[in-house]
Amino acid sequence: MENINWLKEVESRQDALIEDLFRLLKIDSVRDDEKATAEAPVGPGPLAALEEFLTMAQEDGFETKQFGPWAGRVEIGSGDELMGILGHVDVVPAGSGWETDPFEPVIKDNRIYARGSSDDKGPTVAAYFAIKLLRELGVEFNKRVHLIIGTDEESGWQCMDHYFKEAEMPDFGFSPDANFPIINGEKGNVSAIFTFPQVEITTVGYSLVSFKAGLRPNMVPEDAKAVIEGSNIEFIQESFEIFVEQHEDITAESSVSENRIELTVYGKSAHGSTPSKGVNSATYLANFLQKFEFNSTSAGDFVHLLSQLLHLNFNGAKLGVAHHHEVMGDVSMNVGIANFDIEKGGKIDANFRFPEGTDPETMLGQINTAVENFRVNVDMTDGKEPHYVPADDPLVETLLDVYHKQTGFEAHEQSIGGGTYGRLMPRGVAYGALFPDSIDTMHQANEFLALEDLTRATAIYAEAIYRLTR
Template structure:
């Protein structure tokens, strides 16, 4: 099998690959806590996608095993060592701005459009298809291989918490949920909550009735909306808003109904680990509102912190947490959720991806100092994931980089990201594909797609990599 043309083998079976993938893409597997039950703890969609994946593998003759309603695995091979391949079938909310139905996959101009095509159903199915191909070609696996599929990667990773309480940890492996040539370093991940609850009365012209923006901490919110009540003064909101949109190349809507003003700003969504690639609707709307004065200290502080310390401070420097690591890079900061209610106050979720050399307790102290002039703000840190790194001279990393270089001719080098993948769960775990350096990254965005060429190339790379690691 040393001289196999892996890409040719995959291309000759591409219709079967598309068929497998489309089965999963048709399932709306967004987490839905409102519809959660004991049998579907993160909603019916993720569980339905998991069931379909295992059913597909069973139909193909693989041995499978379910782990409660949370996770499942496909098994092949024999031996003392265990290789893990970890993917997920849950997806982030579709959001707005799609040109097609996000759960009716279509191939348009050699791109597969659907929510989950790139993150992570496409890459996971590519890795699964690589196992099918190797089995068909007669490969004898000298290690056990577990393709493990979760249902809660985009939220709290409860699926993997459950799985690894009941199953063996792989000795090594990869997650097909990032980019090539490899991700052998992943930053830590923690969200800070900024809450405003002081209802001290101020001499303002407006009352902030509500402010809404964001779906998940790990997404740049595409849009934000606010409802205001005019208390006094004569403000030409439409003129102010038109000027703001023109100066900042934004879109939005504004309507006035008596004393009530409704405003929406539309930006651009992006993955929360790369906030600079998006246009954050929440902080942009905060900037617009910051020119006015509100009648409540909580509202005033909510708007001001959004528009100043949290606006485009992507490296965390405006809130005092910036830090650089020579291998893993810089801290990144995303404002994922920003909500305000006149009765309950405000809540802002600030998601950080941080390299080695800092940690959440330190960052909390730095934020409290940087935001100390806001008397009504309270800052707290949530659960965190530590940074993860597998050295470049590890045989796993060397093999995966060699396969990538051999098949693409591109430079193979180590790299770190802010995004978190299941690869970090394994002591010798990395992320491997499926995006290439020349791919267009639309994860977590409207009109998400995976290029057909990228899917075929990644599947071929996975096949040779698994072959090399288990021969």
């Protein structure tokens, strides 16, 4: 096996690899709480994708086990040590701006377009296919291997909470849900929830009837919409047109009906761990609205906090939480959700990814100091602590060596703001499937995975799993 051409072996089976992946991509596996039941606690889609994955593995002759509606695994190998490969089949909402049906995968320009193609159905199927390839080549797995499939990674990770209450924790392993050459450091993850209670409405100023932006805390809002009532609405529309012309990163539209105007700003979605790669429609819309007086004190505070403290504040400096770590990097902040209602008040979910050296309690104190002039309540959600596996760990060294051997590219340790299942294992990392030269479209419209990246990643996973199970 030492001289095998792993990429050639995968390329000769590419049609079968794509067929396996398309089975999963055709399933709309977005979490849907409105359709949640006891049998499908995050909605029918994620459960359907999980069951389809396990059915596919059973048809291929693998042993599988399902853990309620939450998770499942594919099993192979024997031995005392257990290697885990953790992926997920749930996906973020499709959002707008797609040129194809997000759940009817198509291949264009040697790219597979579909929601979940790169996050995380494509990489998870690549890892599965790597195991199937090794078995086909007659490899004996001298350690047990569990390919573990979750259904709630994009939300609360309840699937893994349930799984590890019943199942054994792997001794080591990786999650195919990030970037090569490796992710051996992951920042902590926590959200600050800003709540603006409706306390006073006057007869002076415009009325902010509603403001809506964002789908998930871990996505940069692609579009934001505000409804405003009052006199001289035409002035708002004229000012809005000027504002949009001055900001080339956004597009917009407006409509007027008597004393009411509806404003919509379109930005660019991106993964919440890299907010600077997106264009946040919510903060841009607030940046425009902050020049007007509103008859609601909570509306004024909502708009001004969004504009003054959160707009383009990717490292949290305006909130006092900026912090740098030599290995793990900087704090990052994404305003993922911002909603306001004239009768109920407002709510903002700002999601933070933080390195070692700070923590949610410290950050909450810093934020409260920064917002002391606003009528707002701030609470921190339950969070995830930073995770780091040293560069000299044999797991990290082996994975980096395989990557370098197959690509010829420099192999080095990395930390990210995104959170992967790799952090659940004490000796767990993230490993691919995007390469340094890949185009990252995770959480964006027209998400795709290049065919070349799919085959390259599958070949790397095959050799990595082979070497890690010797």
